[in-house]
Amino acid sequence: MSTSTLDGVGHGASGTNYLNAKKGLMSWLFTIDHKRIGVMYLATVLTFFLAGGLFALAIRTELATPAGDIFSAAVYNKLFTLHGAIMVFLVLVPAIPATLGNFLLPLQLGTIDVAFPKLNLLSFHIYVFGSLFLLYTLVTGGVDTGWTFYTPYSSSSADGNVVAALTGAFILGFSSILTGLNFIVTVHKMRAPGVTWLRMPLFVWAIYATSVIQVLATPVIAITLFLLIFEKIVGIGIFDPALGGDPVLFQHFFWFYSHPVVYVMVLPAFGVMSETITVHSRKHIFGYTAIAASSVAIAAVGFIIWGHHMFVSGQSELSGTVFSLLTFAVAIPTAIKLCSWIATLYKGSIQWNTPMLYSLGFLWIFAIGGLTGLFLATLATDVHLHDTYFVVAHFHYVMMGGVLFALVAGMHHWWPKITGKMYNDTIGRVTFVLSFIGYNLTFFPQFVAGSQGMPRRYHQYLPEFEMWNQLSTLGSYLFGLSLFIILGYLLQSLFSGKAAPRNPWGAASLEWRTQSPPVEHNFEGDVVCTYGPYDYEAHRALKS
């Protein structure tokens, strides 16, 4: 490799970097630099996360007491619809791939940008354009269909905002498809010399598997939403039985996308884990091939298990049986990943810093999320638990806990690289304890409320569920507070944080070989990769 500076040597403060190379708002809004696009996504996604999170706190406040006394039922229904729609379409889907993925993919591959930089910018612009539709519905009174848009409730609703929300989700899909396409080509065609398939960081493998799902599944939801818009405007009966349609067909179409999309959210989170756990244990990943292959296996199996959302929908007993059996197949690659990460810790040199604590927190949360999924894959127990708070708790543990803890771990891990600043790790660790307790206090009681029978999407509930809801509400305030603290000290680091070295954690993957923050074209010279991303032996040998 021709770049001679490695760990700790010089942090590029003398020269320019991607943040200060060009100035002005336009230089950001119309940039084709993947790093700037990643940063813009991060800012936008976090803004929407704030909105979605405030809706969540409003929901928890209503549910602090059994009576529906703070918001009217109609307002409450809009709150959970907007919470779900914003969190799924605007936050969780792009949360890691479009932010950290955009920033890191070319850097980890040792190249100057993604394959199609202008297409990448277009993805961002489409994302913003699509989000305007959801914002429009927000300011003009919201929608109350639930983020799932189940027919015939959505198709028969006279509320014009439903069409606007559907159009927004439809447009957002294109952003997702184009990003996926871009990343697939980048991985195939843009790898630096020496970056073989088996020398790609596992984060890249995860993003690659995610991109395949995005390209294959998103068109299905786009067509589905289009058909629903078409039904609402033109009145052709596809899903609405009053027009001769079939409402259960909508559920099949919807989950054919919306189940794989869970893996669009969570595979990148897995990718972050494979990086943070290895670097902060200074250990080669345990079972590289198994983890890479399991990402691809999860992506593939994820396409044929959508029917487990529909065991009580009226689909045939035979379909239910087949979908249950297939669903168990996805548990194996997930278990392999979890076991491999924990095995990586063995005889490591484990740093108890903020990114590592969030990574260990992720393992705890994802273990609960994954293991509780088994109750829902099993036919007899799912009948009882379906559409109760047990399901709400399960998917928050998987989607929200999993993705958010991984995103926060990843943000702390790559913050020095992205911003060139170090944050206060002590506050970070204290906040981790707060957020971990807050998170589990919010969602664990919901498992009990759910298995006791409390249905989801209830504006009021029976007094027998009160204790579990109050614990949950208390936890949500604690968790919300901890997220604000994270935001606070990260922003503060931008102004008064110490300058970050090139490689503060002693990592072996390529993104740490350039200065922090990187120069506009990523690396100061050509990159040649001579060892794998987890080969700390070779890395040390080269350094000394």
Added chain:
Amino acid sequence: MSMLLPLLAAGVARADGGQFWMPKAASTYAQQVDDVFYFIYFTDAAFFVVLMAAMIIMAVKYKRRSEDDTTPVIKGNHTLELVWSVFPTFLLVAMFWLGFRGWINMSVPPADSMEIRVIGQKWNWTYQYPAASVNGQELPGFEVAGADEACMQRIGDPTRDIECNAPIVVPAGKPVKLVMNSRDVLHSFFIPDFRAKKDVVPGRYTQLWFEAPEPGEHNVFCTEYCGDRHGYMYSKVKVLPQAEFDAWITEQREKAKASGALTGAALGEQLFASKGCAGCHKLDGSRLVGPPLNAKFGTQENLEGGATVTIDEGYLRESILVPGAKVVAGYPPSMPPYQGQLNDAQVEGLVEYIKSLK
């Protein structure tokens, strides 16, 4: 720790007969569902404790001592990887199998089940009981629906709707089959104490069965989001001893007879005459323009084009609304569609009437 507490509490019974995780088990298959639940629960708990203990012990034991720590290169271990791939597979297959067996029991109503029609409508449940011949006297069916007006004055009380809405009344110790459909959007009929749940769908019929061995009262929740008052769409199942139930249902039938209100099959019979159905369909097994309708329910019929169909509620409904969709072999597709001509209650009535024809 958060996992340990519920672990200990898993089997502790509450005063109301429920446990920490599950409400009381009040149907014949509830215990089987709970057994599957606890099999998964203890398997999960064992895995969780082992994985998290390993994680925490190693995080403590191998905490970084100095910046110059070196670590061994361990890239994997095929035996270990094989073990944690294959061993859980057996447990997963066991979970699937137990869940499947339980589900089959929950899905197949016994042949001698008593049938009650359940109709979901924003935001209430309607229950239709069939007509019967009691002591040689023909008594009509009747409907249970609505809420007690005086009771509904308890504004703001979260227990109001579950206590005021009309309950579905069933006999103890006898299997009951609910044949359900919706008149507007999706609903779902959920009885936690019975571990029973099924979506209630417009335009098609779904079924749910249970047998409650003991008399008692159990909550019914709507578990499919259906709009503004979804969180208020409650009912109860009131399980009566057989003798009390018999007295109740006879009293209701006699009231219905006295009031002369037509519901279910009786409404269908009246429509069958007034809409001119008899002009094409005979009820004595002989052919007219269309096929005869008596003694057809539950049988197989051959269709034009070679397919066969089982005549169930869904097929009858479709054949009234869109007769051309599945035409019986050997008959002309000449019946006019009634989509938009009949309301849901009328279609339901006709279906019930045809079901009752012997």
